[in-house]
Amino acid sequence: MLKLNGLKLLHYKNSQDAQTVDMPVPAVVRIPMVQHMGAPCVPVVKPGEEVLAGQLIGKSEQAFSVPIHSSVSGKVKAIEDYVASSGALVKRVVIETDGQQRWIDGTPRTVSTQQELVDAARDAGIAGLGGAGFPTHIKLAYKDVDRIDALVINAAECEPYITSDYREMLEYPDDIIEGIKTVMKCLNITKAFIGIEDNKPEAIALLNQKVQGTAIRVEALKSIYPQGAEKVLIYNTTGRIIEEGEIPADKGVIVMNVTTVANLHRFLTTGRPLTHKRVTVDGSFVTNPMNVRVPIGTMISDLLEFAGVDCQMVHKALMGGPMMGTALDTLETPIIKNNNAILVLDEAHARIPKTTACIRCGRCIDVCPMNLMPAALEKAYDQQDTERLETLKVNLCINCGSCTYVCPAKRNLAQKNQLAKGLLKRK
Ligand code: SF4
Ligand code: SF4
The missing domain is CATH 3.10.20.600 (Ubiquitin-like (UB roll))
Structure with a gap:
């Protein structure tokens, strides 16, 4: 079960008004x-x-x-x-x-089927541009496409400082909306949600104008970290829970980053891939x-x-x-x-703080969006106890860093979880 609460961070979106x-x-x-x-x-x-x-x-x-x-x-x-x-x-x-x-002669193309969309996404050279780098064409090629009824666009951009997706929304809103419509048409998806944190009111207002008369809804989400984590975003836009071992498509959802979907549209209209x-x-x-x-x-x-x-x-x-x-x-x-x-x-700002002993305050548990127990996970990793790591479900960790951020003892909890996942893979 995911929590609705998370971590309140200072945003430091200093570049939000900086035109690209x-x-x-x-x-x-x-x-x-x-x-x-x-x-x-x-x-x-x-x-x-x-x-x-x-x-x-x-x-x-x-x-x-x-x-x-x-x-x-x-x-x-x-x-x-x-x-x-x-x-x-x-x-x-x-x-x-x-x-x-000097550019190649790009050839625009029209797509109307799932296969044409998959081919276009691959030829465009697009991989999830929000940071994950997951190949977009693989996501769009989900076999049981009739099960998909919702497209969720990740426009949360919940990390401090970063405003790259925000500028995409302000500068290229039509590319975003047309990209979403194309994905919906090719995959026969009936509804789409654009999830945006409510610290971006200009983007919310602009996209709300653009989606008038469509099946696309703009969802203003609380500015709580990690709102942009896939499972959190799906829950907060559709109410659906992605269980351990499931992918979003198993619950009828495809998630795409907002800049990814705009780039897909630009490829279709210009024939120029992602460069x-x-x-x-x-x-x-x-x-x-x-x-x-x-x-x-x-x-x-x-x-x-x-x-x-x-x-x-x-x-x-x-x-x-x-x-x-x-x-x-x-x-x-x-x-x-x-x-x-x-x-x-x-x-x-770069100084690494001194780590001290865990004081069992429980703050790391309170902020974890996946309801994990980071202090217990750290102990299990230190003891190389793979059975316990599995029981504590370390593979559910999305490496959001919230536990490390709040820990008064400055323990490297998120990093240990990454190492623990590697340990389980090698088992
Ligand atoms: S937040 Fe840090 S000090 Fe508190 S329980 Fe977790 S690991 Fe221990
Ligand atoms: S890094 Fe992992 S364990 Fe820590 S808060 Fe995020 S999801 Fe939870």
Whole structure:
């Protein structure tokens, strides 16, 4: 059973009024062959080859994968290995840009069936853009499609600082609505809900205007973290509970991120696949918070330089929000499809607090949206007790970080749960 209460966070949405700006094409991009959950792509271009923006440069024969396209025009300089922030060794295509940004001739397409929609989502190179990176075409290919009666659009953006989806709603509301209508038509879905936290009244008002006369409803949700977690969002928009081991489709629901659905529409109308991503640049070390449309494969150091950040002085940077983001060990890391924010912190905000003994206050239990017992899970992990970890249902943890955030003893509870899940996988 999910709780309706959660964690009240300060929002720090400093960039919410920052209109998206286009980053000039950098001299070089390094485009990874894995930017999604699933099988890595294999490069289909060779060093020395000329490429256009939007051209296919990587693909996989595996269904559970997403093709990769060039974000720039230029010449392939190398195919190299690098260690991604996940720790995996992956290939990336290095392209020297020619500054002309010549594009492929994109062909718009019309879709009206599930298969046509699935093919389009795959060809568009779209993987969940809210951060999860789940291949969109796999989600849309659910076999028992007659069971699906609700589309839930995740526009909660509940992490502090990040305003990437918010700007999508203000700047491209028609792409969102048309994308939703297309998914509903192809999958024969009768109703859709756009879940938006109520700290975004302008977006709620604008989308409410746009959905007049449609079967799409805008749901203003409490600004409570983690409102954007899939199971929480489904419960708070449809009242349906996704049990352990179930996927949303088992309860008749498909969930899509708001920027994902808009990108799907843009692919259908232009024939241009996903090559750029809007990224919020903010944090205590950033004087001019921005939203930047960035060519995928741009180095974070280039992006930060564009945003006016002195990279030599950066103490700590995160890919993603402060609750669920990943700390970067180097700024020489490329922007990928599911990046929605780069946060740069000053020394005071980056300091790691000292961990002390658990005082059994129970706060971690109170805030857990999945009703888990984080302190007990931590103990079970420390004892490597896999049976107890299963009994305590560690696999239900969505790694929202709420338990760690509230813990007065500053224990790394969420991180231990990640390690515990890995332990169970290896069992
Ligand atoms: S919040 Fe921290 S101190 Fe309190 S019970 Fe949980 S682990 Fe222990
Ligand atoms: S990280 Fe996991 S255990 Fe901690 S509050 Fe979130 S869901 Fe619960």
